Amino acid sequence: MSCGEAAPTYSVQIKEEIAKDGRFIRQPNLFTTPFGEGEGELKVEKGRYKLYWAKGCHWSNRASIVRELLGLEDVLDVQIVGREKLNGTYAWTVYDEEGNPDKQSGYKYLFEYYEAAKPGFTGRATVPTVVDQIEKKAVNNDYHKLTNYFETAFKAYQKKDAPDLYPEEQREEIDALNEWLFPNINNATYRMMFSRSLEAYNEAYQDFVKALEYLEERLENNRFLFGDYVTDSDVRLYVTLVRWEVAYYRFLGTFEKGLRGYKNLWAYTRDLYTIPAFRHNTYLSDIAHDYGAIDESGTHFPTFNYRYWNEVDYDKIFSEPQNRRDLSLDPDHKLLVAE
Ligand SMILES: N[C@@H](CCC(=O)N[C@@H](CS)C(=O)NCC(=O)O)C(=O)O
Secondary structure (H helix, E strand, O other): OOOOOOOOOOOOOOHHHEOOOOOEOOOOOOOOOOEOOOOOOEOOOOOOEEEEEOOOOHHHHHHHHHHHHOOOOOOEEEEEOEEEEEOOEEEEEOOOOOOOOOOOOOOOEHHHHHHHHOOOOOOOOOOOEEEEOOOOEEEEOOOOOHHHHHHOOOHHHOOOOOEOOOOHHHHHHHHHHHHHHHHHHHHHHHHHHHOOOHHHHHHHHHHHHHHHHHHHHHHHHOOEOOEOOOOHHHHHHHHHHHHHHHHHHHHOOOOOOOHHHOHHHHHHHHHHHOOHHHHHOOOHHHHHOOOOHHHHOOOOOOOHHHHHOOOOOHHHHHOOOOOHHHHOOOOOOOOOEOO
């Protein structure tokens, strides 16, 4: 983490998110106003919005990958947040390397954008968050829909040869798969991570492993989830698989096998990793970095990642060649670009 002190923890779930039986029930997103031209919607304008995201966080990594895939650099600014201990908890920082507040807003912390939007706000300020740089407030942190807005409402601002990650005729199927990926893959890892009963843990574990088996089979004959081209769903699956392999797998519990034990899923992840927008936005060593929260409690057994996060050549491992192109009728193109 380039800004501020070392940052041992990425997510601080609050008491209200743990149910009586130990299950983790995620808080709803705070800012869900859609982007679009309709009444009350967020109008897309150059110079207005900025996306904040964190290297370790897959909810926000989806948005940073799609932003780059679609070439939205000119219309949507971006910044990777830092993490800092503040008043006994942790806060996302938005100041620069020298500690100067954000030039446009004058803020040092992400929660200041939340307070500006919701006076009296006391909850968790989370990534991803899109802020309005003119009004200096948070406007959208709806990670379920953010990439879909980039694919649709931001269309006029996409680069010329931008791929179609959300083809109209496939939207229903993509939405359905995304809704399934949320509890079974993306949030299943957090359901394991934040559970406070073994029963809740096991439930999430079973969902996750069953889902992996299903996806492994689906990818046996399909290069990507919907065939020859990358879609929005692939981005959502990729961001969790990468973190599972590099980090979660080493501390979430005991898995019968890791990503590398799933022939298709592992080759699929590497196939996606070779796409520049995926690779640029995947900070493998940072994801592996264990800041040593366990060590602070006095244990003599710091994790593998605590000791070696920066010595393993993850880029080399993820760049090992695979031959998934043979599954495609259009092997030279992974992205669907309209004529
Ligand atoms: N917006 C969502 C999810 C996004 C989320 O949990 N992001 C994490 C990082 S992966 C975060 O920003 N955590 C900060 C915190 O919990 O203080 C929520 O409110 O639950």
